[in-house]
Amino acid sequence: MESNAEQILELKSIYYAYHNMEGETRALIDISFAMKEGEFVAIVGPSGCGKSTLLSIISGLLQPEKGLIKINGKYLRESTTNIGYMLQHDQLFEWRTIYHNVILGLEIQHMLTTKTKAKAHELLDTYGLKQFENARPSELSGGMRQRAALVRTLVLEPDILLLDEPFSALDYQTRLRVGDDIGQIIKKEHKTAILVTHDLSEAISLADRVIILTPRPATIQQTLPLIFDLEKDTPLNRRNAPEFKNYFNLIWKEINGNE
Amino acid sequence: MNELSVEQKKFLHIQKRHRRVVGVSRVLILLSFLFVWEFTANTGIIDSFIFSCPSKIALCFWELTTDRTIFVHIGVTLYETIISFFLVIGISILAAIALWFSRKLSEILDPYMVVLNSLPKSALAPLLIVWLGANQTTIIVAGMSVAIFGSILSLYTSFSSVDPEKIKLIYTLQGTRLHAMTKVVLPSSLPAIINIMKVNIGLCLVGVIIGEFLAARNGLGYLIIYSSQVFRCAGILISLLSFIFLF
Ligand SMILES: Nc1ncnc2c1ncn2[C@@H]1O[C@H](COP(=O)(O)OP(=O)(O)OP(=O)(O)O)[C@@H](O)[C@H]1O
Ligand SMILES: [Mg+2]
Numbered sequence: 136m137e138s139n140a141e142q143i144l145e146l147k148s149i150y151y152a153y154h155n156m157e158g159e160t161r162a163l164i165d166i167s168f169a170m171k172e173g174e175f176v177a178i179v180g181p182s183g184c185g186k187s188t189l190l191s192i193i194s195g196l197l198q199p200e201k202g203l204i205k206i207n208g209k210y211l212r213e214s215t216t217n218i219g220y221m222l223q224h225d226q227l228f229e230w231r232t233i234y235h236n237v238i239l240g241l242e243i244q245h246m247l248t249t250k251t252k253a254k255a256h257e258l259l260d261t262y263g264l265k266q267f268e269n270a271r272p273s274e275l276s277g278g279m280r281q282r283a284a285l286v287r288t289l290v291l292e293p294d295i296l297l298l299d300e301p302f303s304a305l306d307y308q309t310r311l312r313v314g315d316d317i318g319q320i321i322k323k324e325h326k327t328a329i330l331v332t333h334d335l336s337e338a339i340s341l342a343d344r345v346i347i348l349t350p351r352p353a354t355i356q357q358t359l360p361l362i363f364d365l366e367k368d369t370p371l372n373r374r375n376a377p378e379f380k381n382y383f384n385l386i387w388k389e390i391n392g393n394e
Numbered sequence: 395m396n397e398l399s400v401e402q403k404k405f406l407h408i409q410k411r412h413r414r415v416v417g418v419s420r421v422l423i424l425l426s427f428l429f430v431w432e433f434t435a436n437t438g439i440i441d442s443f444i445f446s447c448p449s450k451i452a453l454c455f456w457e458l459t460t461d462r463t464i465f466v467h468i469g470v471t472l473y474e475t476i477i478s479f480f481l482v483i484g485i486s487i488l489a490a491i492a493l494w495f496s497r498k499l500s501e502i503l504d505p506y507m508v509v510l511n512s513l514p515k516s517a518l519a520p521l522l523i524v525w526l527g528a529n530q531t532t533i534i535v536a537g538m539s540v541a542i543f544g545s546i547l548s549l550y551t552s553f554s555s556v557d558p559e560k561i562k563l564i565y566t567l568q569g570t571r572l573h574a575m576t577k578v579v580l581p582s583s584l585p586a587i588i589n590i591m592k593v594n595i596g597l598c599l600v601g602v603i604i605g606e607f608l609a610a611r612n613g614l615g616y617l618i619i620y621s622s623q624v625f626r627c628a629g630i631l632i633s634l635l636s637f638i639f640l641f
Contacts, residue, residue, distance in 0.1 A: 196565055220566040226559055230581045239577065240567035291567070 149202035161352035177338035180348030219293025225284035227272035234268040278309040296328040315370040340370040454628040478537030490549035511543035528609035536605030541597035552586035
């Protein structure tokens with residue numbers, strides 16, 4: 136398979152294992168997939184199978200033992216493409232206000248200008264956090280914290296977004312709302328995104344494609360394109376569409392069939 | 395202000411009385427202690443030569459203040475303590491940062507730090523005098539020696555107990571290890587640093603006094619030694635009181 140110019144991200148047989156004195160934990164085996172620009176992929180799989188590890192490798196935090204990653208046709212190391220990685224927990228710093236948490240990435244990358252600051256304020260406004268700019272993280276609800284963490288990632292204008300169970304800390308209703316919100320925004324801005332989640336309905340309502348991983352060590356069990364025949368393809372409309380239940384059952388069987 | 399309910403007023407009244415009782419009792423205890431001390435010394439139940447007595451202490455204090463010597467002694471001790479305190483803080487923060495940056499270095503040095511920290515520092519003071527001479531530098535070094543190793547160890551412990559996920563966040567934002575230090579490790583260790591500073595000011599004072607016992611011409615440690623040599627116990631007690639007021 137030749138690398139395609141349209142492919143923003145390409146993974147070719149990635150292997151990864153954790154090593155420590157007790158032995159090695161094999162986490163990823165032969166993971167290959169590619170993504171087109173603007174595509175939204177959801178990755179589902181049992182707990183502890185290696186989903187977070189996969190995102191860490193794509194973001195360059197961990198080096199794969201074997202295999203290669205290309206971004207926009209370049210090797211990950213040489214790539215200048217901006218990757219935004221939203222971790223499993225919001226990791227907002229209590230000693231900073233929400234605004235100062237949000238501009239942490241700008242600060243680190245020496246990109247604090249009047250323009251980027253204005254952008255940070257604007258994003259906080261669109262996500263309903265304007266009154267909380269000067270609040271401490273502990274004064275915010277779980278959903279607000281999650282949105283603040285998202286703003287911290289988005290303000291760096293990433294071309295590829297990696298989301299590691301961004302909504303897992305939220306209660307069910309907030310989760311639906313924030314999930315749908317964030318999904319819409321990512322779609323609207325035409326961002327390429329990978330969403331790791333436990334929640335099958337979240338994956339089905341947001342993604343263009345679902346990748347199902349096996350239990351650890353993770354391999355790709357199946358890749359399932361999601362096609363909805365809808366006039367307006369929003370997460371909410373998807374949840375009410377007849378295809379939704381079919382996809383849910385399909386993925387459910389895939390995951391639980393091999394136990 | 396809105397109207398207070400009867401119950402609230404009653405509650406406030408009880409609280410006020412409670413605080414008054416506590417305050418008065420505290421003063422009473424001190425006064426009766428001084429009175430018993432003075433009384434027993436005067437009637438010869440205890441030997442006022444050995445145990446001194448409040449009136450003698452007051453008299454001695456009066457002498458020391460009128461000729462200003464007590465202020466000189468306090469000033470000297472304070473100066474030496476503060477210098478050694480700031481040196482300890484500065485050096486131990488730098489050392490802990492260096493250890494944090496290099497896991498190898500910290501593992502190599504760990505047993506040495508533990509041994510140096512458990513050394514009886516007061517035994518070090520005579521050695522320091524031999525090495526550095528009987529001067530103020532020695533006293534400042536003696537003050538530092540008591541605090542520095544423990545300070546480095548606890549700072550490093552606090553640095554390395556920072557949540558690794560927070561450091562991972564810095565890396566996801568394309569930060570370096572230096573960013574992890576300045577943006578996460580130092581700010582989140584601030585409470586620990588403040589605690590260590592509180593402990594260290596006391597430790598430095600202890601070290602300085604030990605140094606002054608052995609190698610000084612002034613300072614509160616010197617005053618204690620001098621007074622004990624001339625059997626003026628009041629002088630020692632005044633020095634001790636001065637410590638209490640230093641804090
Ligand atoms: N630093 C590490 N050292 C050793 N083993 C690790 C380390 N990090 C993760 N693992 C192991 O690797 C496996 C995959 O971890 P990973 O965090 O990628 O799972 P996950 O799919 O994200 O799980 P979850 O759904 O619970 O977030 C786990 O079984 C875990 O025990
Ligand atoms: Mg995970």
